[in-house]
Amino acid sequence: MSFTIYGLMAEFPTSEALVEAARKTTRAGYTRVDAFTPYPVEELSEALEHKRSWVPLIVLMGGLAGGFGGFGLQFWSATIHYPMIIGGRPFAAWPGWIVVTFECTILAAAASGLLGMILLNKLPQPYHPVFNVESFRAKASSEGFFLVVEAEDPRFDRQDTADFLRELNPIEVAEVEE
Numbered sequence: 001m002s003f004t005i006y007g008l009m010a011e012f013p014t015s016e017a018l019v020e021a022a023r024k025t026t027r028a029g030y031t032r033v034d035a036f037t038p039y040p041v042e043e044l045s046e047a048l049e050h051k052r053s054w055v056p057l058i059v060l061m062g063g064l065a066g067g068f069g070g071f072g073l074q075f076w077s078a079t080i081h082y083p084m085i086i087g088g089r090p091f092a093a094w095p096g097w098i099v100v101t102f103e104c105t106i107l108a109a110a111a112s113g114l115l116g117m118i119l120l121n122k123l124p125q126p127y128h129p130v131f132n133v134e135s136f137r138a139k140a141s142s143e144g145f146f147l148v149v150e151a152e153d154p155r156f157d158r159q160d161t162a163d164f165l166r167e168l169n170p171i172e173v174a175e176v177e178e
Contacts, residue, residue: 004178006129007032007150008161009136010170015041018145021168022047025147028164032153036130036146038139058116059109066108071101132177148176 012018018035025033026049035044071094078084079091118124130136136146147170149161158175165173 005151005158006132006176006178007148007153007156008158008165008173009130009133009146009148009176010165010168010173011135011139012145012147012168012170015044015145017169018147019043019047021147021165021170024168025149025164029155030149030153030161032150032156034148034150036136036140036144036148038141038143038145054120055113055116059113062112062116063105063109065112067101067105069108070104071097074100129176129178133174135172135174 010021012021015037018037019041022033022035022044026047033048035041035048037044074097075092075094078093078097083091085091130140130146130148136144138144140146147165147168149156149165151158153161155161162173162175
C-alpha cells in the first residue's frame, strides 16, 4: 500500500535527549524540524533554531493604523465634514481626541495580533498528521518527547533521514503518514 509521507518522527526518552537530538538535527542542515513535548522545554526553541515571530510587527502595524485611523477620522469629521464651533475651541481641538485615538490604537493592535496569530499558526487546523503515529497519540500529552523531520525539508530522503534519526538513539523512528 502506498501513501504520502508527512515526515519521520523519532521518540526520545527524556527532554534532554530530545534537545540534544534537535541540536544535532539542525546542525546537520535540516530546516523543517519540529518537536513535541508534554510540557514546555525552554532550550528546545533555541535548539530548533526557530525564527523570530512576525506577530509583534503585525501588532505594531495594526496599532499604528488604528491610532492614525482614529485620529484621522476625528480630524476629518471635526474640520472638514461637520465643522462646529463648540465652546469657542478651534475645529482641530486635538487634546479631546486623545482618548478615542488611544482606544482605536489598542483595539486595532489587539485585533491584528489575534488575526496575525491565527493566520501564522495556520488555524483552524483540526487535524495534524503526527496523530497518525500510535506512540504519539498514546504518549504526547503525558510522557513522550518527539522530533519530526518533515518531508518538505530540502535534505529529506526517506532512508537517509531515517538512518540519521536512528543514530540519535531514539526509542523508535516512525513514518508519519499524510
